[in-house]
Amino acid sequence: MTGLLVVTAVPAEADAIRAGLPDPSVAITPVGVGPAVAGAATARLLALAEAAGRPYRAVVSAGVAGGFRGRVAVGGTVLGTASIAADLGAESPEGFIPIDALGMPPALLGGGSVVPADPELLAALRAALPDATIGPVLTVNTVTGTAASTELIAGRYPDAVAEAMEGYGVAVAAAQAALPFAELRTVSNPIGPRDRDAWRMREALAALTEAASALGQLAPGLSRVPSPTRDAAAGPGAAPSAGSPPARTRTPSGS
Numbered sequence: 001m002t003g004l005l006v007v008t009a010v011p012a013e014a015d016a017i018r019a020g021l022p023d024p025s026v027a028i029t030p031v032g033v034g035p036a037v038a039g040a041a042t043a044r045l046l047a048l049a050e051a052a053g054r055p056y057r058a059v060v061s062a063g064v065a066g067g068f069r070g071r072v073a074v075g076g077t078v079l080g081t082a083s084i085a086a087d088l089g090a091e092s093p094e095g096f097i098p099i100d101a102l103g104m105p106p107a108l109l110g111g112g113s114v115v116p117a118d119p120e121l122l123a124a125l126r127a128a129l130p131d132a133t134i135g136p137v138l139t140v141n142t143v144t145g146t147a148a149s150t151e152l153i154a155g156r157y158p159d160a161v162a163e164a165m166e167g168y169g170v171a172v173a174a175a176q177a178a179l180p181f182a183e184l185r186t187v188s189n190p191i192g193p194r195d196r197d198a199w200r201m202r203e204a205l206a207a208l209t210e211a212a213s214a215l216g217q218l219a220p221g222l223s224r225v226p227s228p229t230r231d232a233a234a235g236p237g238a239a240p241s242a243g244s245p246p247a248r249t250r251t252p253s254g255s
């Protein structure tokens with residue numbers, strides 16, 4: 001088993017990635033649509049691999065997404081600098097309040113509503129995909145589908161480039177396992193009023209196949225044998241990265 005786990009929502013996305021990444025040692029697994037199923041399934045896959053003594057070393061959430069008009073083109077490729085739970089919080093008459101701003105003890109929030117991509121993993125993907133649009137990717141439970149909600153979410157996240165439905169869930173599972181994480185998306189539709197005719201799924205899946213070769217370039221580095229000397233030198237609090245095995249700095253219970 002290689003060290004890389006690529007999680008998609010649906011089999012068509014997994015097939016598109018396999019077509020561009022004919023490396024049977026990279027695990028490419030469709031797990032379902034939405035952050036809850038994606039997070040739970042990813043956590044289970046990571047735990048099973050760890051229990052079998054063959055832990056993964058990095059996790060990528062990949063698939064199609066909606067793109068914010070003017071920020072990324074349909075058919076374009078996106079690399080997430082962070083995966084953001086865009087609807088995790090509270091409404092108020094003054095507007096949406098992210099969960100991080102509700103005054104809850106940090107221990108109850110896990111990583112909060114924003115999970116940054118692992119810097120080294122992101123840098124490696126950027127190098128392999130120089131034309132990709134870089135920026136935060138939102139995770140939503142409900143596909144944005146009216147002019148009003150599009151304006152709201154675009155205004156609330158002015159730097160976000162795309163929205164999808166799994167990244168944050170997968171990111172939380174990776175963070176709980178102290179593993180590097182990144183999100184790779186290709187744009188199937190503009191975010192906006194619901195219009196199935198505007199969907200370019202074939203184009204987005206073809207772009208996913210093209211982008212998948214970047215994941216192949218990561219795999220050799222991820223499958224190296226851990227070096228206790230080098231990895232100890234990173235220190236106990238060192239953040240995990242694509243080039244190093246996970247530091248077990250936290251447990252799923254956060255203790």
Ligand SMILES: O=C(O)c1cccc(C(=O)CC[C@H]2O[C@@H](n3cnc4c(=O)[nH]cnc43)[C@H](O)[C@@H]2O)c1
Pocket residue numbers: 009010033034063064065066067140142143144145163164165166188189190191194195196
């Ligand atoms: O029927 C619709 O109106 C509709 C509109 C957008 C997306 C869907 C889906 O069922 C796809 C969900 C699936 O694809 C990803 N995805 C693709 N585009 C978007 C989007 O604009 N907003 C959120 N998610 C999107 C998502 O990650 C899911 O896996 C149906």
